[in-house]
Amino acid sequence: MKSAAFDLLQPADIGSALHSLENPTLYSKVLGGGQSLGPMLNLRLAQPDVLVNLAKVPEMRMATQDETSLLLGAGVTHALIEDGLVPDVTKGLMPFVAGNIAYRAIRNRGTLGGSLAHADPAADWVNTMMLLGASIQITGRVQEAGASDYSLSQRTVDAQNFMQGPFTTALADHEILTAVRIRKLSASARWGYYKFCRKTGEFAEAIGGVLSDPEKGIYRLLIGATDGVPLVINDAHALINSSDHAAIASILRDAGMGEDPYAFKMHHTALSRAIAMHNQMT
Numbered sequence: 001m002k003s004a005a006f007d008l009l010q011p012a013d014i015g016s017a018l019h020s021l022e023n024p025t026l027y028s029k030v031l032g033g034g035q036s037l038g039p040m041l042n043l044r045l046a047q048p049d050v051l052v053n054l055a056k057v058p059e060m061r062m063a064t065q066d067e068t069s070l071l072l073g074a075g076v077t078h079a080l081i082e083d084g085l086v087p088d089v090t091k092g093l094m095p096f097v098a099g100n101i102a103y104r105a106i107r108n109r110g111t112l113g114g115s116l117a118h119a120d121p122a123a124d125w126v127n128t129m130m131l132l133g134a135s136i137q138i139t140g141r142v143q144e145a146g147a148s149d150y151s152l153s154q155r156t157v158d159a160q161n162f163m164q165g166p167f168t169t170a171l172a173d174h175e176i177l178t179a180v181r182i183r184k185l186s187a188s189a190r191w192g193y194y195k196f197c198r199k200t201g202e203f204a205e206a207i208g209g210v211l212s213d214p215e216k217g218i219y220r221l222l223i224g225a226t227d228g229v230p231l232v233i234n235d236a237h238a239l240i241n242s243s244d245h246a247a248i249a250s251i252l253r254d255a256g257m258g259e260d261p262y263a264f265k266m267h268h269t270a271l272s273r274a275i276a277m278h279n280q281m282t
């Protein structure tokens, strides 16, 4: 099948992109890399009147650092991260994750922001940004009382609060996810990330994530590719160090994953392997 007809707009800045989304009589959608939206258009699951392509907005591909964090534009592709063409402040976690998303053709176009905005529970960036405790920058437009012009408004949402359910996020209509702020990990930080997929390039059936950064008091576990929002345990010091299988099983049961033995086994193994990977990291 082919998509229903739509108009394609190619704004050159965020203000124009936001303006293009605001026509109340038209159903408008943002286009990132098109790697999730494209199939939905072709299957006619989405039939927008207008697509607002962000590819020509320079800010969407920025990468700027300060002492404590890296700000990555939402239009940075998986491939740019995989290839180290944007700085890495995560001791290799982000390039590792990027290199295991789908296939190279998808990684060439798919974007960090598009993946987060799409909010598939098995999406690697959704899970990784929650594990890293990143924050999501969202831009909209406001018109102050009495003013004739609009100005840009920005708000920030913690990645752990951004996804609200499968394919549902904190983004309001007419807002654009513009950037992601990732805090720099310390030299002593360690991570583990393990994803189960039936074959390379597929979405995960289970994701286990571990991050420790003793200098910053971070000891975090993540159980991802669940039926809903990934589960983050922010105070997991004892569990990370002991890698106690019974304790992992108990966490999974508490998270309501005891019902389906197949899913339970996948998540248990993913998390155990992520912990082992973390513990082997120097």
Ligand SMILES: Cc1cc2nc3c(=O)[nH]c(=O)nc-3n(C[C@H](O)[C@H](O)[C@H](O)COP(=O)(O)OP(=O)(O)OC[C@H]3O[C@@H](n4cnc5c(N)ncnc54)[C@H](O)[C@@H]3O)c2cc1C
Residues within 6 Å of the ligand: 029, 030, 031, 032, 033, 034, 035, 036, 037, 038, 039, 054, 074, 075, 100, 101, 102, 103, 106, 109, 110, 111, 112, 113, 114, 115, 117, 118, 122, 123, 124, 125, 171, 175, 176, 177, 178, 201, 202, 203, 204
């Ligand atoms: C065969 C296949 C295998 C895949 N495997 C994996 C995998 O293993 N792991 C994984 O994580 N992903 C996987 N993906 C998804 C891929 O990573 C996509 O790139 C990603 O989900 C969407 O990013 P995009 O930039 O292409 O967004 P698009 O497809 O352009 O958009 C997706 C949605 O987000 C909205 N959107 C896009 N950008 C923004 C923005 N800046 N602000 C607000 N809304 C926005 C769009 O309106 C749309 O609703 C796979 C995809 C395919 C087709």
